[in-house]
Amino acid sequence: MAARGSxxxxxxxxxxxxxxxxxxxxxATVSRVMNGSGTVSPARAERVLAAASALGYQxxxxxxxxxxxxxxxxxxxxxxxxxxxxxxxxxxxxxxxRDVGHRLVLCNSDNDVAREAAYIEDAIAExxxxxxxxxxxxxxSSLGRLLSSNVPVVTVDRRSARHHAEVDxxxxxxxxxxxxxxxxxxxxxxxxxxxxxxxxxVSTADERAIGYRDAVRAVKGTEYVVRADxxxxxxxxxxxxxxxxxxRRPDAVFVANNLMTLxxxxxxxxxxxxxxxxxxLAGFDDAPWTTLIDPxxxxxxxxxxxxxxxxxxxxxxxxxxxxxRHVVLAPSLVVRASS
Amino acid sequence: MAARGSxxxxxxxxxxxxxxxxxxxxxATVSRVMNGSGTVSPARAERVLAAASALGYQxxxxxxxxxxxxxxxxxxxxxxxxxxxxxxxxxxxxxxxRDVGHRLVLCNSDNDVAREAAYIEDAIAExxxxxxxxxxxxxxSSLGRLLSSNVPVVTVDRRSARHHAEVDxxxxxxxxxxxxxxxxxxxxxxxxxxxxxxxxxVSTADERAIGYRDAVRAVKGTEYVVRADxxxxxxxxxxxxxxxxxxRRPDAVFVANNLMTLxxxxxxxxxxxxxxxxxxLAGFDDAPWTTLIDPxxxxxxxxxxxxxxxxxxxxxxxxxxxxxRHVVLAPSLVVRASS
DNA sequence: ATGAAAGCGCTAACAA
DNA sequence: TTGTTAGCGCTTTCAT
Numbered sequence: 001m002a003a004r005g006s007x008x009x010x011x012x013x014x015x016x017x018x019x020x021x022x023x024x025x026x027x028a029t030v031s032r033v034m035n036g037s038g039t040v041s042p043a044r045a046e047r048v049l050a051a052a053s054a055l056g057y058q059x060x061x062x063x064x065x066x067x068x069x070x071x072x073x074x075x076x077x078x079x080x081x082x083x084x085x086x087x088x089x090x091x092x093x094x095x096x097x098r099d100v101g102h103r104l105v106l107c108n109s110d111n112d113v114a115r116e117a118a119y120i121e122d123a124i125a126e127x128x129x130x131x132x133x134x135x136x137x138x139x140x141s142s143l144g145r146l147l148s149s150n151v152p153v154v155t156v157d158r159r160s161a162r163h164h165a166e167v168d169x170x171x172x173x174x175x176x177x178x179x180x181x182x183x184x185x186x187x188x189x190x191x192x193x194x195x196x197x198x199x200x201x202v203s204t205a206d207e208r209a210i211g212y213r214d215a216v217r218a219v220k221g222t223e224y225v226v227r228a229d230x231x232x233x234x235x236x237x238x239x240x241x242x243x244x245x246x247x248r249r250p251d252a253v254f255v256a257n258n259l260m261t262l263x264x265x266x267x268x269x270x271x272x273x274x275x276x277x278x279x280x281l282a283g284f285d286d287a288p289w290t291t292l293i294d295p296x297x298x299x300x301x302x303x304x305x306x307x308x309x310x311x312x313x314x315x316x317x318x319x320x321x322x323x324x325r326h327v328v329l330a331p332s333l334v335v336r337a338s339s
Numbered sequence: 340m341a342a343r344g345s346x347x348x349x350x351x352x353x354x355x356x357x358x359x360x361x362x363x364x365x366x367a368t369v370s371r372v373m374n375g376s377g378t379v380s381p382a383r384a385e386r387v388l389a390a391a392s393a394l395g396y397q398x399x400x401x402x403x404x405x406x407x408x409x410x411x412x413x414x415x416x417x418x419x420x421x422x423x424x425x426x427x428x429x430x431x432x433x434x435x436x437r438d439v440g441h442r443l444v445l446c447n448s449d450n451d452v453a454r455e456a457a458y459i460e461d462a463i464a465e466x467x468x469x470x471x472x473x474x475x476x477x478x479x480s481s482l483g484r485l486l487s488s489n490v491p492v493v494t495v496d497r498r499s500a501r502h503h504a505e506v507d508x509x510x511x512x513x514x515x516x517x518x519x520x521x522x523x524x525x526x527x528x529x530x531x532x533x534x535x536x537x538x539x540x541v542s543t544a545d546e547r548a549i550g551y552r553d554a555v556r557a558v559k560g561t562e563y564v565v566r567a568d569x570x571x572x573x574x575x576x577x578x579x580x581x582x583x584x585x586x587r588r589p590d591a592v593f594v595a596n597n598l599m600t601l602x603x604x605x606x607x608x609x610x611x612x613x614x615x616x617x618x619x620l621a622g623f624d625d626a627p628w629t630t631l632i633d634p635x636x637x638x639x640x641x642x643x644x645x646x647x648x649x650x651x652x653x654x655x656x657x658x659x660x661x662x663x664r665h666v667v668l669a670p671s672l673v674v675r676a677s678s
Numbered sequence: 679a680t681g682a683a684a685g686c687g688c689t690a691a692c693a694a
Numbered sequence: 695t696t697g698t699t700a701g702c703g704c705t706t707t708c709a710t
Contacts, residue, residue, distance in 0.1 A: 016687065032689090035689080037689085059687085060688070062687085064687080068689070068690095
């Protein structure tokens, strides 16, 4: 009985023995043909290929993985799939993965350590060929589980508080970037620069706050740091509270990530505060929209694609050395109209 | 010899027989404990858990998949991971996946049929529990391979030219949305509305162009359709050519996706054309930045999260019916200052 | 409640 | 060049 439409669904997927029977050869020969290993006469190879094609044969991945004790899959576990920073980084990983014949799957922890832990357990269970991870939290991450497995790991973007000294990493010099942005705001004449950063324990949030402090202390200014959630709504709330209140009002804000900067700008607009006239603004991470919003944003740009590519390269060249490798990339300040 | 750092790497991952030996039970008992199947005395169960924990035991996924002939993994194959439309949709899938105890992995075809084909073969090889796919191309897709396998499939966002009648789908009424946007531009007084849409053969591009035509023909206006690549740069180039040239210049542009709209706006700005004074602009897809750019964008908003959620629901409720299920969701016009 | 044993689909030794 | 065979780690009868 035909199934729906023109494409009929087979009762079950063909297996190697089906192909072998159809081609009149042994399973071993089919395996050799499919993998290009060993030696098979051209005539038989052709028959095998024909049979495989006719049956729509696709080797069963788990059986191969079991037999070979390896997979050709990398996982990228990222903290927020909706943040263009991470998606751009993923492109860098993907390109290397393809070059070395690996597949890349993406896992979104959504900044949730429980979800992250589940993906980490999965990566171990699948004995992934490699994992690139931006940890959800410097403290609570299950990264240790991954490190005590045999799965190659590279951390990116965020430093792991507990495990930094044991794992390869690709990071950006967040402190320097934040300091540069803050110094820039001060040089433009800001008297009180506030900082909206991310959750405590997330290394990017902490390091950017420290860079901010460096700059403020250098001029003996007043520190004003607020924590939010690295999301647009959090940036909005933080800036709204900060500037709607009756206390001393900042005349510049350094916002420590791209999405929060959007929220910050929205809050300033809702409060009727001109940017940069009333409040100067600088963000962290460039994004597709930074030149199009009003005013165009001054940001600390990160080499996102390169971060991914470098991480993947570390995965490819498994270290025989005792010491983990740490790659630190430099961010760059891009000055636009918002400051 | 201790490995680097405090976390020592085991020579090899523990297997079920190791745990069985350590706990003084059979492998079958360990399996029963790990899976909560069968019956095991509390005392033994505890010993097994302790041993498993001590050895850091994690059941080998491929072996389980081989034995059980099933996986608990869904794949989402999307055309462009950098487009927030897809990432928002993925959230909808993820939430359902978690509810039903499945894992979701993301695959980025990057609008490339070859890459898409590779991911499709992978999905078949892994006998994925389900695949949600936004096809790279209505024509060239390897979707047929997937349909003739036993892997449950739902298409989203883009219609498959060849296979639409055989596969579950969740789509948006692109034609109606595009028509609404174009009518809106005309009502605002535009005399010549141009349309920048995506590649021929991508259903969203084609359907949005048709909706545009519907509106233009209704007023007996002139049609002016340009094809680009659904990316920011493509939108820029298309609009730049269109308005820098000496021919008859449009006084409104309907741009058929979110990223191209950013490019279009940039082009208009570079040409010194005021929006909406000289050229009215409307886009397709809402995005986090649409209210923050200057001017805020009039767009056709799509229920992105719901698209993903509905697709996942179709995956969960495998149809016993002969006919595939088609869910069509309604977009809505959001009028802002750009028009 | 527990263990022994078979076997999932594939590949890699080994034999011929 | 090709086939036979063992076994990867796990789950699931089938006995007990």
